[in-house]
Amino acid sequence: MRVQICDEKCEPLPGYSFDDCEEIRGDHISIEPKWRAHKDIEDAMKHGWIRLMVELEQADIFSISGDFGIVRYSGASGFDHL
Secondary structure (H helix, E strand, C coil), X not given: CEEEEECCCCCEXXXXXXXXXXCXXXXXXXXXCCECCECCCHHXXXXXXXXXXXXXXXXXXXXXXXXXXXXXXXXXXXXXXX
């Protein structure tokens, strides 16, 4: 699993792309994503409204916690709202 943080147009913020994210593997009860240039999400929050995008490969997410709202898309490029 990898996470990227994007602006309102779904463009990755510098240093917060999927390629910058440390891959998360294994079973975890709780884990925070980390990026090479940033240790947490705090710098990204300075940009105002952000989007989290999650890339999964043979994985499931059972919950995400934080102070945010959730909108689900089944493909960022198409923006097909479910």
